[in-house]
Amino acid sequence: MGHHGPRLVLLCGLPGAGKTTVARRLEQELSAVRLCPDEWLAGLGLDLLDGDARERVERCLWRHARALLASGAVVIMENGFWERAERDEKRLRARALGAAVELWYLRVPMEELERRIALRNHEPGSVVLTAGLLRSCQTRFEPPTQAELDLFDTPLL
Numbered sequence: 460m461g462h463h464g465p466r467l468v469l470l471c472g473l474p475g476a477g478k479t480t481v482a483r484r485l486e487q488e489l490s491a492v493r494l495c496p497d498e499w500l501a502g503l504g505l506d507l508l509d510g511d512a513r514e515r516v517e518r519c520l521w522r523h524a525r526a527l528l529a530s531g532a533v534v535i536m537e538n539g540f541w542e543r544a545e546r547d548e549k550r551l552r553a554r555a556l557g558a559a560v561e562l563w564y565l566r567v568p569m570e571e572l573e574r575r576i577a578l579r580n581h582e583p584g585s586v587v588l589t590a591g592l593l594r595s596c597q598t599r600f601e602p603p604t605q606a607e608l609d610l611f612d613t614p615l616l
């Protein structure tokens with residue numbers, strides 16, 4: 460542990476897919492730095508459903524991720540990465556910094572996402588997501604193909 464070079468781990472999936480759950484485990488097991496937009500938005504007192512605020516926070520976190528990679532860290536990002544173009548950009552720019560890049564695609568059926576979100580909506584401090592909002596996320600989501608997954612490095616775990 461802690462002897463691998465710089466590495467970027469991207470967690471891809473819809474709300475409720477388990478990104479934060481997996482990211483917390485990897486953070487421990489890889490001695491990594493986890494960058495979670497939701498937590499930064501909340502910590503800054505911003506609305507988690509404010510798309511412009513999210514974009515600004517994600518830009519700041521990406522700048523921070525690059526600095527961490529340049530210093531040799533393992534960095535975990537749990538933005539969701541719904542768009543292929545965004546995943547391509549992260550992969551190519553991290554590789555240009557000499558980092559390995561993993562893509563974890565958490566594929567979960569919609570009924571199970573709805574079940575988990577309904578449960579999470581009851582947890583204190585969670586942002587309530589409606590089933591309608593979840594479905595609108597799904598229409599924007601571009602699931603990675605096997606060919607795309609093959610472009611990434613083999614996960615350490």
Ligand SMILES: Nc1ncnc2c1ncn2[C@@H]1O[C@H](COP(=O)(O)OP(=O)(O)O)[C@@H](O)[C@H]1O
Binds near residue numbers: 476478479480481575
């Ligand atoms: N593999 C799993 N099986 C069942 N429930 C899970 C699993 N992973 C996460 N959960 C639960 O589902 C909810 C959403 O998980 P979370 O990690 O917050 O997802 P995301 O960060 O992708 O939105 C949480 O309440 C979490 O405890």
Ligand SMILES: [Mg+2]
Binds near residue numbers: 478479480497537
């Ligand atoms: Mg999360």
